[in-house]
Amino acid sequence: MPLPSTERILLGPGPSLIAPRVMRAMAAPVLSHLDPDFVPMLDEVRASLQRVFRADSKALTIATSGTGTSAMEAAVANAVAEGSRSVVIVTGYFGDRLAQIFERYGSTVRRVNVDWGRAVDPQRLRDELKREGADIVGFVHAETSTGVRNPVKELAAITREHGALSIVDMVTSLGGHEVDLAGWGVDIAYSCTQKCIGAPSGLAPIAVSGPARERLIPCRSFYLDLKLLEDYWAGRKYHHTMSSTLIYALREALLMVEEEGLAARQSRHERNHQALAAGIEAMGLSLLPPESERLWTLNAVRTPAGVDEAAVRRTLLTNYNIEVGAGLGPLAGKIWRVGLMGASSTPQTLLQFLAACEVALAAHGHSVPEGAGVAAASASLRSALVTA
Amino acid sequence: MPLPSTERILLGPGPSLIAPRVMRAMAAPVLSHLDPDFVPMLDEVRASLQRVFRADSKALTIATSGTGTSAMEAAVANAVAEGSRSVVIVTGYFGDRLAQIFERYGSTVRRVNVDWGRAVDPQRLRDELKREGADIVGFVHAETSTGVRNPVKELAAITREHGALSIVDMVTSLGGHEVDLAGWGVDIAYSCTQKCIGAPSGLAPIAVSGPARERLIPCRSFYLDLKLLEDYWAGRKYHHTMSSTLIYALREALLMVEEEGLAARQSRHERNHQALAAGIEAMGLSLLPPESERLWTLNAVRTPAGVDEAAVRRTLLTNYNIEVGAGLGPLAGKIWRVGLMGASSTPQTLLQFLAACEVALAAHGHSVPEGAGVAAASASLRSALVTA
Numbered sequence: 001m002p003l004p005s006t007e008r009i010l011l012g013p014g015p016s017l018i019a020p021r022v023m024r025a026m027a028a029p030v031l032s033h034l035d036p037d038f039v040p041m042l043d044e045v046r047a048s049l050q051r052v053f054r055a056d057s058k059a060l061t062i063a064t065s066g067t068g069t070s071a072m073e074a075a076v077a078n079a080v081a082e083g084s085r086s087v088v089i090v091t092g093y094f095g096d097r098l099a100q101i102f103e104r105y106g107s108t109v110r111r112v113n114v115d116w117g118r119a120v121d122p123q124r125l126r127d128e129l130k131r132e133g134a135d136i137v138g139f140v141h142a143e144t145s146t147g148v149r150n151p152v153k154e155l156a157a158i159t160r161e162h163g164a165l166s167i168v169d170m171v172t173s174l175g176g177h178e179v180d181l182a183g184w185g186v187d188i189a190y191s192c193t194q195k196c197i198g199a200p201s202g203l204a205p206i207a208v209s210g211p212a213r214e215r216l217i218p219c220r221s222f223y224l225d226l227k228l229l230e231d232y233w234a235g236r237k238y239h240h241t242m243s244s245t246l247i248y249a250l251r252e253a254l255l256m257v258e259e260e261g262l263a264a265r266q267s268r269h270e271r272n273h274q275a276l277a278a279g280i281e282a283m284g285l286s287l288l289p290p291e292s293e294r295l296w297t298l299n300a301v302r303t304p305a306g307v308d309e310a311a312v313r314r315t316l317l318t319n320y321n322i323e324v325g326a327g328l329g330p331l332a333g334k335i336w337r338v339g340l341m342g343a344s345s346t347p348q349t350l351l352q353f354l355a356a357c358e359v360a361l362a363a364h365g366h367s368v369p370e371g372a373g374v375a376a377a378s379a380s381l382r383s384a385l386v387t388a
Numbered sequence: 389m390p391l392p393s394t395e396r397i398l399l400g401p402g403p404s405l406i407a408p409r410v411m412r413a414m415a416a417p418v419l420s421h422l423d424p425d426f427v428p429m430l431d432e433v434r435a436s437l438q439r440v441f442r443a444d445s446k447a448l449t450i451a452t453s454g455t456g457t458s459a460m461e462a463a464v465a466n467a468v469a470e471g472s473r474s475v476v477i478v479t480g481y482f483g484d485r486l487a488q489i490f491e492r493y494g495s496t497v498r499r500v501n502v503d504w505g506r507a508v509d510p511q512r513l514r515d516e517l518k519r520e521g522a523d524i525v526g527f528v529h530a531e532t533s534t535g536v537r538n539p540v541k542e543l544a545a546i547t548r549e550h551g552a553l554s555i556v557d558m559v560t561s562l563g564g565h566e567v568d569l570a571g572w573g574v575d576i577a578y579s580c581t582q583k584c585i586g587a588p589s590g591l592a593p594i595a596v597s598g599p600a601r602e603r604l605i606p607c608r609s610f611y612l613d614l615k616l617l618e619d620y621w622a623g624r625k626y627h628h629t630m631s632s633t634l635i636y637a638l639r640e641a642l643l644m645v646e647e648e649g650l651a652a653r654q655s656r657h658e659r660n661h662q663a664l665a666a667g668i669e670a671m672g673l674s675l676l677p678p679e680s681e682r683l684w685t686l687n688a689v690r691t692p693a694g695v696d697e698a699a700v701r702r703t704l705l706t707n708y709n710i711e712v713g714a715g716l717g718p719l720a721g722k723i724w725r726v727g728l729m730g731a732s733s734t735p736q737t738l739l740q741f742l743a744a745c746e747v748a749l750a751a752h753g754h755s756v757p758e759g760a761g762v763a764a765a766s767a768s769l770r771s772a773l774v775t776a
Binding site for chain 1: 389391392394395396398400402403405406411413414415416417418419420421423424425426428429432453454455456457458460461485488489492493580582588589590608609610611612626627628629630631632633634636705711716
């Protein structure tokens, strides 16, 4: 199989597009994991992650050497004890995955199941914790499978009121939506590098608040043991052969996040999402979640009745070099997942998508008003520009 | 901290130097983990790993998305049951790490401790298993901390005779020394990408023989669950966001391994090791392991009495841009670890090292016969060339 000769327009659930300067940084000569010219970069990454997560000054902010799922497992392996009682809110595929990992680590999990496509009502967590206590509460900020944003601030506050520890999945929000670990009182959060942060996958940011550090448990995993990882990241004690390649890329991507500014970056993600949503609606299509519960980073677009979901995706890929994602689990065949994250969240990419989508739908027997999607999205972008 | 502006000459215990074509492959545009242009590359990597490990045709050969230690943990997590009885041979730091991970997974471990710097005598394993049986036997092929090669063929045969399962660490041997999983009857083996294979770190090859696949246990870890990983690698079922970046690099590195040929590559590692050893001895220095037990890939050089080990390393790094490794555990301060692995195993690198080492030693108060190291190494290389 040849290497790709053109840049695929990555509008799926991640990986997203990567800025040229991040790719260039990644290709710098390799340094070893203990090289005196390398280890200061770990300090820079730790400090940047602390600011991007908005974690307290005593928080541990590092990255596991794996993808987002490795950080999800690290969060659980270091905090969820065998025999503990937990509540996991399941609003989609990744809430379910989190619950599964809690169970693998021996916790008795009570699931708060929410219809896929809706955010959780915080009252449901309050009721569940009143009914019976819990040691840990797990939930997902940005549910990548449904495009739904859960109210982290409220959920973290309820968790804290009941003395439980919160573990929050921010894989699809960090760098795209507001994240405020210290302000919201989140205990443990984790993310990934290849969505809103803008680096290749292979590292996964994780944050443990100062107070929560006292509540970590002995970890069975050696690879994901946060104590050993901290000894390496902060203490330079050998643990594993950290990839300098991936750190170069993550550091450069985080620099870009901070140069843009967290607030400006969030506004960009919001603005482009609004334009996409306007275009989608003008085409007579609809997004799965109600407006107030939508992510800016991941748009779940309902496949119109009678349209072959996979065929449309194939046309977008083959004829337009555009990737969008398929639905997972019960949403397979029913939605497309259109990510606008990091370098993939631009007016160009969303207009390209809408134009291509119109043609791909027509090619598969579903006609939409000609040019309506692009026109509505352009109007939305114009209005945002005038307001700004 | 600026990115490195020159290529560090990486002669430590890994990462090793990376060929330009591997770096170029890595910088190709990102594809998603389920892209139809990407997933065939997974098949190529699986097939190549099967040949490089010389695994049987029913073996599982994939890579975990992490460093070598992630594959070490994956081997244990999928094969070592809570309450199992095991024997782990400890000839150095990595044998000890393997034993620790067995213990973390609830196995009752009996350690066969060997003096650091020596290989295990297979009779010791035979005696231990006669004394008391075991479910699993773990050992390290190439002990990176001491430069010692253990007799895998004999150890695997003894393990099999006693009906136990073998887990073998090949982190510093795969791609540099002879490895023959099927011929030797090894059950599970793992390695890394950044030593003799010649790619950046971040993925870790793992092989499970056909027969051993039947003996895998339910895995607590989700991230390292070989069943789920196989469903992704072979079945295209989403599990984690595999880094196309790292697969591009690993695939290219494996192509280079196979283009060179396994036998020729092993000979190169042997030839360059012999030249280095000749140079080291001509300088009046010595290698830690006896000649018959030495690795070709990692040379443990004794620090002469009275010489500041760290100061010499610093001089090599600062004045010659050469990295060598320090000793670990009880060998800290007592040896240098000089890796000649993958693209770092060349006549140029070893001659550069010997020349630089002579000056660095002199700078720190230890004079050696002028030019003797380079002369002896050159003679060794010349004689190998004439013989070949």
